[in-house]
Amino acid sequence: MKTVISRSQVKGDFVSKVAEISGENFFDCYQCGNCSAGCPSVDEMDLLPSQVVRYLQLGLEEEVKNCKSMWVCAACMMCHARCPKGVDISKIMEALRVLRLREVGAEGHIDVTDFSDDYLARAPQIAMISGYRKFLPL
Amino acid sequence: MGELIELTGLKDGEPTSCVAVFGDHTDFESVPVDRRVMVIGAGITGITSAIDLGNAGYQVMLVDRLPSVGGRMLQLSETFPTLDCAQCTLTPRTVESGQHPNVLLKTSCEIEDLKGEPGDFTVRVRQKITYVDWNKCTGCGTCIQKCPSKSIALFERDAGRMTAIYTLSPQAVPNKPVIDADRCRYLTKGKCGVCAKVCPVDAINYEQQESFFEAQVGAIIVATGFDIYDWKNKMPEYGGGKIPDVIDGLTMERYLSASGPTAGAIVRPSDGKIVKEIVFIQCVGSRNPEFHKSYCSRVCCMYTAKHARLYKHKVHDGQVYIFYIDIRSTGKGYEQFIQQSVSEEEIVYLRGRAAKLYQDGDKVMVQGADTLTGKKIEVAADMVVLAAAMVPNEGARELAAILGLECNKDGFFKEDNYKLSPVETGRQGIYLAGCCQGIKDIADSAAQGSAAASKALVFLSSVRRQKQEAV
Amino acid sequence: MKKKLGVFICWCGSNIASSVDVDKAVAEAEKLDGVVHAENYMYMCSDPGQQLVKDTIAEKGLEGVVVACCSPRMHENTFRKAAGSVGLNSYLLEIANIREQCSWVHQNNKPLATAKAVSIIEGTLDKVKENLPLETITIDITKRNCVVGGGIAGIMAALDLANAGYDVAIIEKEPAIGGHMSQIGQTFPYFHNVPELLQKKIDEVNAHPRIKVYLNSEVEVLDGYVGNFNVTIRTKPAFVDPDKCSACGKCLEVCPVSVADEFNRGLSQRGAIFRYNQTEGARIPVLEQRDCLHFVDVEEAEMDAGAGVRCRACVEACPENAIDLGAIRTLSEEFVGAIVMATGYDLYSPAKMPEYGAGKIPDVIDALAFERLLDPKGPTGGQVLRPSDGKVPKNVVFIQCVGSRDPERHKAYCSRACCMYTAKQARLYRQQVAEGTAYISYMDIRSDSRDFEEFVQAGMEEENLVYIRGRVAKVIQENGFLKVFTSDTLTSRQLEIEADLVVLAMAMEPKAGTRELAKKMNVTIDGDAFLSETHIKLYPVESSTKGVYLAGCGQSPKDITDTVSQALATAGKIQLMFSNETLIADPLIAEVKNDICSGCGICIDICPYGARLMNDFTRISDVNQAVCQGCGACIAACPNKACELINSTSRQFIRMIGDFAGKAEAV
């Protein structure tokens, strides 16, 4: 399938919003792939971290909006720590998640009561809070 | 069409009086042959060699087949990575070569034959017909202002017009005109003769004949430079030159140039509209061993990034796309230049060769790919700029045959040893510099120009020592 | 008496004319005090433009000229020369910079830019009014050279200069010349034999009557100025007398020390006394004081116990009595007219890359170490063997851009040569180990000179090099294997490669000590400590100090070919300087008013060029005309206002500032 790209797409509203709230300039990225090489969560991702930035560079909004990778990212910041251009992908992933979560609204977030009592008895609160803040239910 | 400005830069009816600048030249034959050098090609490389040698007290004959010196750099707008204006960098050098008492300019000349030995060559040179007697001409420019025949000009890469009697630029050195026989009304149709009528010193000579002269020199530096690959005839997939809004990089230089046909405005050749979506395609004919040239043309990555940046300076809301295979920015400060350009100008680099261009309404459709997303990409562009391969200048093989030099498969002159004798040839006394040996940028070319000059100096001083010892 | 003044305003194409109304500027300039002529032209620096200036000077008898155009760095000389050619003293012409300082920075406000341009012109006119006609200063030239660094750049520059008939002193830090090139076996793109090529040149240097080589030496002090430098050279103590030594090698056998051999990049061990490398010239052993037990501080207790008798094993073993541990360092002097800085590069240290093992995993080596493995005279006899266990590696991963193209943490620049030497190393490895696999991690393949692209493509086609587009995140050692974590951005996969050997194409950085040396030589450096050229296109081999030239990787990373071209270019520049009997310098220098100077000497300390000297007889601080660069530091520092810069006096500047400030108020 071919993809048509244009000025309006590269400068599209969604992409611009992601750039704005993440504070990252996608065009700083020169696609070296170091982030993808070191990311611990790639096995469960559909787009590599470097590809998420790539799709944003090209303004491929739908693919990025619907990607699974943002939900798999654990914000471990290894990508940022090693990025030779200083791009913080954990912020970009968060921006993508946040925009989706804002769209869904509070009721759409993970409901902690869905977890088993056993699980809740052991899992630390920080996991629960992060889960609520960052994720949609699977 | 965008508004074309007059190339002469002179105000109407105000003839300036220009005296021949190289009249105060020291006599070429005033020194022995082992103190004379011929430099073939008067681009930035040849000029650098010539001035170096001239400054060292040698007599230099600087030969070029064009009517004035400066070469390709004359056509450029601004140069990477400092964005210095090319004219401002070049002009002092061309002026210096014209005014240097030890440098004799021989423009509109071609090499016919070589005889003799290293240290004492005899070069036969053909002086082409210019239809203007330069001994009489004062360079006043009246003929150029009055010439009624204005047509698409090669120097402007077909993007602008020039008169049939012309100088290559308002700052031409020597600043004396020649007539293009193919475009001159008098020479093609037998009617007109305006230039002859207005010339105050009777310098126009429609009957001028070719002439020949011989120069005796101790050493020769070859700096014949490059040309652009003939993509118009050889690359039908990019429109074969038939899509008006597809141009090559050197043409883009003319568009970007303040003294170019649009005075620096980036407008579409087809309808003069401002370009909002611009696609650059790199490696056009380069790195393509199957169909075109197997080598990399070295400077395209940098000049394309520069084009993109200069374009964005002029069209702030425009979008740039660059199709590339690898970004090659290896010189001092080059990598930083590219990275800064991408970040600041938000240039979309697409990793993949563009396969095809076609006209669709008033847009040029670019079919390409991005191997990083794994997608086939299409862009509807207002204008497409091809970074076409650079090839040895026309006639390089013939010159090689005359001088007894070797060429490689692509027609580049071969040096003696790639690593340790990069400017020496198989023949003693003949040296190479600049793009005729392999494509390189201005900085590397100029450095090589100085290196070749150094080799010629060393060689000629050894010739003199041998002579002294013999005595 | 009023000077007749002329003003010439350049459009610089559209560079100036698009923001400054050049016609209005002419009209305004015509009104200014003393101006008898003003006009504009599209390119004033062009031949007809200059002619215009010359003709007008002659016709109207101008006594002072202001050319309003680009920075004086560009064309001050051009126009001064033109003025001089028609009999106007060159120093009565001044440039008013209305491009860099006006049109370029005020692109969106034409009226204001025009007003500013006029005020710049007015100020400059006021300066010209008080300018004195001056004569240039002539300086004698010592037609001898000094080349700092005996790598291939230094060798080639020295040979050209010597062959042109000038004496050359090469100063080399190491015990042999040849530099990094002597660590390399074959070249790209033609697989030429480097030792053969290089040895020829080294022999030529050693046999040349005009070249003197100072080994184990460094520049201690640089005095003087262009044409007349005085270089003090510090040479390490010569513990081994080359005239006595028979190169028998007995000392090497008895030395109890064993340290990593730097020349072999730590792939072999050497003693404190050792042969620097395998070349003919290095047959005489050298003794490294730093490693030698004789010089190590022995604790007193040990001395008392009798165990501390200082080691003299080599001295005792030497049958020729050639070793003298009491030798001391020597200082020599060279008087030269020009200097070539060919100081070269080091590889960035793998220790700075903890993610790749920080230089601690034995089978992760740098590219020069790999060159040593390929060298038939190297530590493995040319066999590619793993340092850890001496086995033939079957999977080798080459990583490019290690430390390069990494503005965030390491070096922002590209090291230029790595793409090609990596391709070469991988090809040579595959030619040697038929069943091996070579992976190359890259971002962009930069094979941008003649036949380079073909060389890389041939590597893929003939040696099946596996190029993987992605930067390696991490190399770890696990169960005796190396694991390389990378990605392939083209298939969008994260990859884990099991490797036997990893070769890092480390960034090239200026040789250690370049910063300090540059300071001694008064040569400016850039942020990465590379030596700065004056102008990348026009003066690529000229340093910021006149008479000091640059060649090779000390200026920026480059391959051997480009290094040699640059070296030859420096030789050319020096030859043309030497083709004159004297040099000409600008007289725009400091001047001392003898009746005001109190001889306090503050100017002497402040002068960065060493141009100010106390006259012991008059007790007045003199100016060395040849050395003074007219920087003005002494003028600012002088408490008595006894110094003035000729043609840039305080009076002139105060007037100029008055002009600018006055205009600013009006606006």
Place this chain on the structure above:
Amino acid sequence: MKYPYFPGCTLYTKAKKLDDAGRECSLKLGFELDELKDWTCCGATFPLVNDQHITMSGPTRILADTKEQGNDKLVALCSVCYNVLKRTNHVMLNDEERRAKVTDFIERDYHGEVEVLHYLQVLRDEIGFDALKEKVVKPLAGLKVACYYGCLLLRPVKEIGLDVMENPTIFEDFIRALGGEPVEFPYKIECCGAFQAVHSMDTATRCSRDILNSAKDSGADLVITTCPLCQFNLDDRQPEIQKSDPGFSSIPILYFTQLLALALDLSAEELGFERNLIDPLPLLREKGIVS
């Protein structure tokens, strides 16, 4: 010496043992963790997008309290709290616009005056590992310890700066001071899957497996951590790992304060090992560290 101390929610409940041991040990080492009055939750996540300020109000209030209670330092034990507090403080110091927004909202005057310290930093920089070594009563001789750093103690590099990101040593130095033997293992700075434990459990399981295998391959007897979430993932994922890899042998996961307590000869019974899924006691007995 008293240090203002922020325990955080998890250390009051599920990671009580991390907290208890930390406090007990400090007394033995000659300093006191002085619990901040009226502390609230740190927010548990640092907001990674620029337009989200509300989650910074919690940590900012904590920092402002610390300042108002007359302190210029604040010690945390939990890596998550440490990370959130330190990053928030970084914003307070360096981003005037965001600082003003947050402090205006919570109506407090705070400009980043408090220095946020991790307990390990106190040991290294204020007490000194040499001094610690002298206080050790029962050296952990023969115990091979994998020091697992995880993410939040090290990253983001410029904001945290506790140690060299790629090759940190503070944890190893700590173990050496206790007389134990730290083992180098390549996965010591990789992520355990973090809060994917409530979302993409597979990720957490796989990440934990890789880390544990790497530690065991390097010869470790046990793994220590500073983070309740790391401890949870590494400990509680082990049964799951065993399901897909029956050959997987379990390995105990301890908090670093628990080992510290053992070395200072605190009673093992008080260290809450019963909460560990993989019981460390058999190992500790075998090594002669507890009887």
